[in-house]
Amino acid sequence: MSSRGGGGSGSTAASRIRVGRYELGRTIGEGNFAKVKFARNFETGVNVAIKILDKEKVLKNKMIGQIKREISTMKLIRHPNVIRLYEVMASKAKIYIVMEFVNGGELFDKIGSKGKLKEDEARKYFQQLINAVDYCHSRGVFHRDLKPENLLLDSTGVLKVSDFGLSALAQQVREDGLLHTTCGTPNYVAPEVILNKGYDGAKADLWSCGVILFVLMAGYLPFEEPNLVDLYKKITKADFNNPPWFSTSAKKLINRILDPNPEKRITIAELIENEWFKKGYKQPTFEQADVNIDDIDAIFDESGNLENLVVERRQEQTATPVAMNAFELISTSQGLNLSSLFEKQMGLVKRRTRFTSKCPANEIIAKIEQTASPLGFDVTKNNYKLKLQGEKKGRKGQLSVSTEIFEVAPSVHMVELRKAGGDTLEFHKFYKELSTGLKDIVWRSEDDPKEKA
Known part of the structure; x- marks a missing residue:
C-alpha cells in the first residue's frame, strides 16, 4: 500500500519515491540540515520516519562529527522509552536514517491541550523519562537537550525520548571528567552548563528532567524571563516557587532536583528510591542488544565504493496536489484520532x-x-x-x-x-x-x- 494514494478531482496518481525497501511519503519535519519524511517499508508494511541529510551540506558545515555522533548514539540505545533507529543508508548525495515512527504527538501538545497534568499522570511520564535517561547514562550517553518538545508519545501513550542531535558520548568527556560544550534550550539548561566551567552530563540531564516535571504539573516554566541575562540569573540561583497545588512530597523532590549545586543535587539512584517517585513505579523490561557502530564510517565513504549505496528511484511528479489517502491522513494525526486534525x-x-x-x-x-x-x-x-x-x-x-x-x-x-x-x-x-x-x-x-x- 502506498503512503500516498491517488484519486479525487481527476488528479493523476501521486508521484512515488522509493529508497531501498522504503516508499517515502510526506514531510513531517525539517531543519537547516535535514528533512524527516513519513515512509513505509513496502516489504513488511511497517511505518517509519526517515531523516534525510544532504551530504554536501553536512560536509560544507563540518557536521560529520555531529551526525556520526547522533547515529552512534541512536544505535547504542535500545530502550522502550527511546526512539529506535532501524538502519542507516546512503546514496551518493544523501544519508537516510530510518527511525521508529511515533504518532501520538509531543508531550508538549498534551500540556498545551490540558493546561497542566494531574500529579499521578505527570509522575507516570516522569518515571518513563527517568527510565530512559538512566539507561542512556548507563550506555555512556548524555542527551543535553531534554525538554517536552523532544519527548514524544506513541499511540498507546508510551513516552519516547527523541532528538539526539545534541547528545554527547562518554569519549567526549575531558580529562577532568566533565563535558565543556554549552548547549541545550535556555529554560531547561542546568546552572553549571551556563557557567561554562565544565559539567557532569548525568547531573545536567537530571536538572532538565526536574524542569520537565515542574512544567508537567504546573503548566508553565519554573524559570522564565524575556531577558536572557535575567533568565540565567534566576537559573543559577534556582530562583523559583512551587505552585500551591503541588503535594508536599512533590515540592520536596523538585527542590532536591533543582538544586543549583550539582554536588548536592539528588542522583538518579537516590531519585528511584524516593517515596513520591516510587508510587506505581514499573521497571521497564526489554532485551539488551550488542550493537556494533564500526559501520557508520561507511556512509561517509568518499572512496567511490558504490557497493552499499542506495538509489532514490522517483517517477515524474504530478502537476496536481498530492491526494492524501486515509493511511496518510492518519499519519498526520495524534494516534488514530482524526478529529485532532x-x-x-x-x-x-x-x-x-x-x-x-x-x-x-x-x-x-x-x-x-x-x-x-x-x-x-x-x-x-x-x-x-x-x-x-x-x-x-x-x-x-x-x-x-x-x-x-x-x-x-x-x-x-x-x-x-x-x-x-x-x-x-x-x-x-x-x-x-x-x-x-x-x-x-x-x-x-x-x-x-x-x-x-
Missing part, C-alpha cells in the same frame, strides 16, 4: 499547523502568496508546495515556513504549514497574522474548528 488546543505553540479549504488549490496558493508578501516574506513555488522566507532576522535567524497542499477528498484540500527554520514563537505569531488574511478561504482551522467561510 481540527480540534482546538488552547495556548499551544506548535511547529506546524493545518487548515482545510473548499477552494481550488490554485486559488489557495494565490491567496497565501498575496497575504505572505506584505508580511515581509519571499515566496518560492514548486507545484503545490511553497517556501515562505522571512526577510527580517529573528531570535534564531530568519523565519522559514514550508507550505504544502494535499487533497483529502473531492473539492476539499488540507493545507499544512511547518516551521522549517527560525523561532517557534515567531512562527506562531506569523501564522496568526497570515490566518487573518486567509479567512476567506479557510473552511476549518486547527486553531478554530468552528471557523467557516
Whole structure:
C-alpha cells in the first residue's frame, strides 16, 4: 500500500519515491540540515520516519562529527522509552536514517491541550523519562537537550525520548571528567552548563528532567524571563516557587532536583528510591542488544565504493496536489484520532499547523502568496508546495515556513504549514497574522474548528 494514494478531482496518481525497501511519503519535519519524511517499508508494511541529510551540506558545515555522533548514539540505545533507529543508508548525495515512527504527538501538545497534568499522570511520564535517561547514562550517553518538545508519545501513550542531535558520548568527556560544550534550550539548561566551567552530563540531564516535571504539573516554566541575562540569573540561583497545588512530597523532590549545586543535587539512584517517585513505579523490561557502530564510517565513504549505496528511484511528479489517502491522513494525526486534525488546543505553540479549504488549490496558493508578501516574506513555488522566507532576522535567524497542499477528498484540500527554520514563537505569531488574511478561504482551522467561510 502506498503512503500516498491517488484519486479525487481527476488528479493523476501521486508521484512515488522509493529508497531501498522504503516508499517515502510526506514531510513531517525539517531543519537547516535535514528533512524527516513519513515512509513505509513496502516489504513488511511497517511505518517509519526517515531523516534525510544532504551530504554536501553536512560536509560544507563540518557536521560529520555531529551526525556520526547522533547515529552512534541512536544505535547504542535500545530502550522502550527511546526512539529506535532501524538502519542507516546512503546514496551518493544523501544519508537516510530510518527511525521508529511515533504518532501520538509531543508531550508538549498534551500540556498545551490540558493546561497542566494531574500529579499521578505527570509522575507516570516522569518515571518513563527517568527510565530512559538512566539507561542512556548507563550506555555512556548524555542527551543535553531534554525538554517536552523532544519527548514524544506513541499511540498507546508510551513516552519516547527523541532528538539526539545534541547528545554527547562518554569519549567526549575531558580529562577532568566533565563535558565543556554549552548547549541545550535556555529554560531547561542546568546552572553549571551556563557557567561554562565544565559539567557532569548525568547531573545536567537530571536538572532538565526536574524542569520537565515542574512544567508537567504546573503548566508553565519554573524559570522564565524575556531577558536572557535575567533568565540565567534566576537559573543559577534556582530562583523559583512551587505552585500551591503541588503535594508536599512533590515540592520536596523538585527542590532536591533543582538544586543549583550539582554536588548536592539528588542522583538518579537516590531519585528511584524516593517515596513520591516510587508510587506505581514499573521497571521497564526489554532485551539488551550488542550493537556494533564500526559501520557508520561507511556512509561517509568518499572512496567511490558504490557497493552499499542506495538509489532514490522517483517517477515524474504530478502537476496536481498530492491526494492524501486515509493511511496518510492518519499519519498526520495524534494516534488514530482524526478529529485532532481540527480540534482546538488552547495556548499551544506548535511547529506546524493545518487548515482545510473548499477552494481550488490554485486559488489557495494565490491567496497565501498575496497575504505572505506584505508580511515581509519571499515566496518560492514548486507545484503545490511553497517556501515562505522571512526577510527580517529573528531570535534564531530568519523565519522559514514550508507550505504544502494535499487533497483529502473531492473539492476539499488540507493545507499544512511547518516551521522549517527560525523561532517557534515567531512562527506562531506569523501564522496568526497570515490566518487573518486567509479567512476567506479557510473552511476549518486547527486553531478554530468552528471557523467557516
